[in-house]
Amino acid sequence: MNSFSVAERIEGAPELMAEASARLERRDFSDVIALLEPAYDSGVDSLDIVQALMQAYESVGDAAKHEEMMAAALQKSSQPPLKLWIAYAEAAMTRKDWPAAIERWQAIVERHTVFPPQLHIRQARALLAAQQFSAALHVVNLALEKQPGNSVISDLKDVIASQKAKKYQLKGQPIASPIAMHWDADEGQKWVATLEFFRHFRIHGRIETASDQQPVLIAKSSEEVSTLALTVREPSLSTEDLPTGTVVWEFEHALDLARDLVLGVRFEDDGEVHDCVRFSLTPVMEVVEGKEGWLFLANDTNASIDQFIGKKRLGAEEKQQWQRFSAEIGPIQQQRSLLLLIANSKEKVRPEYYPYEKASITPTEQVEKLLQAGKIDYCNPVAAMQAEPDSYYPTDTHWSGRGAYLAFLACMRHFGFDDDFASLYAFEQREVVGDLGSKMDPPAKSLSTVAVFREKSGVSCRFSNYLPGTGNITIFENSRPIHARTLVIFGGSSAGAGGFALLFANVFQRVVVVNLPGSYVHEIVDHEVADHVILQTNERYLATPGRIINTLAEANLDHAVRGVPAAERAKLLQRMNRYASCEPYHDFMTRLLAG
Structure with a gap:
């Protein structure tokens, strides 16, 4: 036109x-x-x-x-x-x-x-x-x-x-080919890990060809085909008895194995690709279904099932670690209002739904014996949890709002408070998915009891570094506290489950929550001039005690930050900066996230 x-x-x-x-x-x-x-x-x-x-x-x-x-x-x-x-x-x-x-x-x-x-x-x-x-x-x-x-x-x-x-197991399946590919992973790499872990999985290997051949390493996925480098091994480094005229080619690459991948070899003279090995991931069962639809954790890194049935117990080294921990925390406990709190494993609270038989001795009994020998104050609220049918619920590993309240009540009584806390909280049931229900396809839901503060709450979030998991620091302040006290909680996921930390925030003036299960950081407790300290650990973590460290820098949070992509770190920093500076946390996290 x-x-x-x-x-x-x-x-x-x-x-x-x-x-x-x-x-x-x-x-x-x-x-x-x-x-x-x-x-x-x-x-x-x-x-x-x-x-x-x-x-x-x-x-x-x-x-x-x-x-x-x-x-x-x-x-x-x-x-x-x-x-x-x-x-x-x-x-x-x-x-x-x-x-x-x-x-x-x-x-x-x-x-x-x-x-x-x-x-x-x-x-x-x-x-x-x-x-x-x-x-x-x-x-x-x-x-x-x-x-x-x-x-x-x-x-x-x-x-x-x-x-x-979600955990996956990596499998490498050889493919019939005229080219034999020998491969291995980096020493110490896990073969069962999350999808994110396998996105940069380092593989090294070798192939053998005739001296007149020019091979190229080919990586094929459903989305792309890429060419990777091969290098000739120096003859002096060969330990094998190779036929005359044979050349050894080596490679080492970080590959994305989060998707099925085939490694092969192409020769420049004919262009044909010879597929050698196929890498694939197989999901690992993470949930075991008990009676009446109750779900429980399975194949976790802490070996929950083996702990429950007594197959996994504390060895001599683990016992010594707990003895050293008791020796360190004992003097601190004599100077401060400090309590070690065990967040119970669901199978301990609801064994009637669990498909395995409990052993008479598990790591929990072993740890309790060591704590008692060290005269350490601790709280294992399993009996209180068992007495309330809704303290846990079918589709999550953690306690419900009712269970969180029972743990809160036990801690407050230990700290010497005799308030009528029952009058402060009402309980409602809500249908939720939970961390176990979310692993099912389709996701499974169940009713969970939620604790609701009856009064007008003065609680607000003063600071959060928004770091997911280990190293998260969140601070609540209350403009209408019942008690002008400061509490520091060193805990894990259970510190947030069921609103556990918020139960204290509704009562105390300031609550500082640090995701370092069962540990103690002198710098934080001293800076906060904490009236009370809770070291909360999940029962399945009891194989290893927490750490007693002097400063936040010694907590090695750079390991947690290193697992967060750079773009996400920038977003975390941006979100954290919405709060007015809260030291020393703000400055510490700024350096950590910007590093």
Whole structure:
């Protein structure tokens, strides 16, 4: 089409649009497309024409063209409506094009200060589908800040966390080939680990070829084929008796084994690829189903089942570690109001639902004996938990709000408080997924009891470093405390489960929660001038005691930070900086996250 005809179409655009509008009113969508498509293809792409075509394509069910027009409309409009941005992102979700969907949801977040809270849910689902678990957790945490009580978001967080923590076993299957590939992994690497761990799995190996052959290492996945380097081994380094004229080629590469991958060899003379070994991941069973739908942890790194049945007990070295721990914590306990709290394993509280028989001696009994010998004050609230049917619930490893309250009550009584705490809290039941239910397909739900503070709470979050898991530091302050006291909790996941820390925050003036299970940091306790300290550890962690350290720097949190991608660290730093500086935590975490 020549330039004159294009000019004629531009001049005639108002007439075209007038006719197109009439046809749209008559719902003659195919006629609208027949009228406007030639003009658009020839370069007449005004916003009016784009919007008319967008409506027509949507109405006739042409999803690809509809999405193309949405992209054009977003580009041409100076202020595209939020509704259009959302529809554009949803189009990618429908096609399961997760990278595009992630990019589009993020574009909305960056361009709009106000948007429906459900948008974060959709963004997180796209990240989850793309197996970008850390980023997905970041998004749901943002959503929970805006809607703390949203059960849909909480359930989604459990699903994401379970997927992130899901364990896989790596298998390497040789493939019949004229080329023998010998391979091995780095010493010390795990063969059962999370998906994230296998994204950078270091493999080293070798192949043997005739001296006149020029091989190339090929890595093939469903998404791409890449060429990797091979190097010739120096003859002096060979220890094998090789046939004359044989050359040994070596390789060492960090490979993404989170997806099935085939390693092969291609020779430059004929271009044929010889597949040698296929790497694949097999999910490891992480849940065992007991009676009446109760779910329990299985194949965890702490070997929960083996602990329960007595197969795994404390050896001589572990006993010595606990004796040393008792010797260190004993003098501190004489000077401070300090309590070691065991968060019970669910199978200990509800053995009637567990498919295994408990041994008479488990690590718990061994540790209790050592603590008693060291005259250490500790709390194992298993009897109180067993007395309340709803202290734990079927689809989670942790205690419920009722269980958290029972542990809270035991601690407060130990600290010498005789308040009528029962009058302060009401209990409600809510259906939730939980960290075990989220591992099922589809996710399993059950009723969990939630503790609700009856009074008007003055609690607010003073500081958080938002670090996921180990090293997380969160500080609550209460403008309406019942007791002007400061509590420091060194705990694990149970410190947050059932609102355990918040139960104290509703009562005390300041509560500092540090995710270092069963440990003690002198610097933090001294800085806070803590009135009370709780060392909380999960029962399945009892094989190893916590640590008594002087400073926060000695906690080696750089290991926890190193596992967070650089982009996510930047986001954590940005979120943390929303709070007014809270020292020494803010400065410490700024250096750690920026490092």
